[in-house]
Amino acid sequence: MTIAPVKILFTLFALFAWSRALLKFRSKLMNTKELTFWSLLWFSLIFAIFIPGKANFLAKLLGLENGLDAMFFFGIVALFYAIYRLYIKANETEQILTELVRQIALKNVKSRKKRKK
Amino acid sequence: MKLAIIIPAFNEEKTLKKVVKTLPKKIPQITRKEVIVIDDGSWDKTGEIASKMAITLISHWLNRGLGGALGTGFAYAKKHGFDALLTFDADGQHNPKDILPVLKPILQKKADVVIGSRLKKTAGMPWHRRMGIFGLNLITFIFFWVWTTDSQSGLRAFSKKAIQKIEIKSNRMEVSSEFFNEIQRHNLKLIEVPITSIYTQYSLAKGQKNINVFRILSKLIYRRFFAK
Numbered sequence: 001m002t003i004a005p006v007k008i009l010f011t012l013f014a015l016f017a018w019s020r021a022l023l024k025f026r027s028k029l030m031n032t033k034e035l036t037f038w039s040l041l042w043f044s045l046i047f048a049i050f051i052p053g054k055a056n057f058l059a060k061l062l063g064l065e066n067g068l069d070a071m072f073f074f075g076i077v078a079l080f081y082a083i084y085r086l087y088i089k090a091n092e093t094e095q096i097l098t099e100l101v102r103q104i105a106l107k108n109v110k111s112r113k114k115r116k117k
Numbered sequence: 118m119k120l121a122i123i124i125p126a127f128n129e130e131k132t133l134k135k136v137v138k139t140l141p142k143k144i145p146q147i148t149r150k151e152v153i154v155i156d157d158g159s160w161d162k163t164g165e166i167a168s169k170m171a172i173t174l175i176s177h178w179l180n181r182g183l184g185g186a187l188g189t190g191f192a193y194a195k196k197h198g199f200d201a202l203l204t205f206d207a208d209g210q211h212n213p214k215d216i217l218p219v220l221k222p223i224l225q226k227k228a229d230v231v232i233g234s235r236l237k238k239t240a241g242m243p244w245h246r247r248m249g250i251f252g253l254n255l256i257t258f259i260f261f262w263v264w265t266t267d268s269q270s271g272l273r274a275f276s277k278k279a280i281q282k283i284e285i286k287s288n289r290m291e292v293s294s295e296f297f298n299e300i301q302r303h304n305l306k307l308i309e310v311p312i313t314s315i316y317t318q319y320s321l322a323k324g325q326k327n328i329n330v331f332r333i334l335s336k337l338i339y340r341r342f343f344a345k
Contacts, residue, residue: 098181108175
């Protein structure tokens with residue numbers, strides 16, 4: 001049985017990405033819940049990539065020619081959603097930062113009155 | 118009547134002193150005038166120069182942008198119960214003689230918000246600046262259903278009602294358009310008054326660049342559809 005090179009490459013990439021998550025967990029930059037989520041995600045993808053014909057069902061549902069197109073479609077949708085969530089989070093963080101800077105500034109107001117001649 | 122003149126300043130060591138000095142000393146109907154400079158994380162001598170003047174200085178330890186600075190000015194004015202607020206640029210673009218015409222409708226209680234419009238008197242304005250302002254006016258109208266001839270004007274006056282109601286959430290230059298969202302949201306009465314702009318190489322370099330339109334557009338989309 002020959003395994004397509006793209007499946008091997010993807011598996012290696014998924015293992016690498018999972019190892020990053022594991023390193024973050026070990027450095028206490030990620031909690032157990034987050035590690036569980038990323039582990040489930042990457043290993044499910046590795047598992048799914050080796051199941052024959054699983055994407056053809058999705059392809060038929062979407063009216064596409066083959067399973068690979070369906071995988072790309074979902075991948076791109078997921079990426080756009082991730083970018084959207086990141087953008088929202090970045091904007092929220094900016095607002096919180098501004099509010100913090102503002103409150104500190106308002107606590108340290110310097111007022112100089114004009115001297116009456 | 119108590120008036121707050123808010124001057125947001127970021128790296129304006131070259132012009133700040135002159136701008137503050139040329140502000141009118143007395144304004145009719147104003148019993149107390151307070152000039153408030155918001156030093157928005159400047160890394161030149163803006164803060165040092167401002168601290169030596171007879172003004173109120175509020176310093177941001179980190180640059181937050183025009184919106185951030187104006188938001189701080191509004192928060193200060195709200196806290197101290199000012200009856201009127203005027204925003205004035207620190208780059209020397211505004212003519213101090215335009216302050217009274219812009220304030221007048223507020224003092225006469227004919228408006229809640231007065232915008233000093235540069236497009237009502239375009240003498241001396243570069244064509245690309247006129248084009249850019251018009252483009253941003255169009256974007257402001259599409260998002261907030263308020264038409265203005267100068268959505269990006271830095272010379273504006275606000276009544277006590279407007280000071281209390283307006284909430285500034287934008288950080289950067291998109292705040293100029295955000296004011297119109299607040300005008301529409303709170304049903305504030307808006308009047309425009311013609312003003313002249315002083316265009317020097319310095320003020321042109323400091324002002325709104327047409328390329329910022331993409332950034333402003335993305336921020337306005339976020340503000341309009343996704344912000345809480």
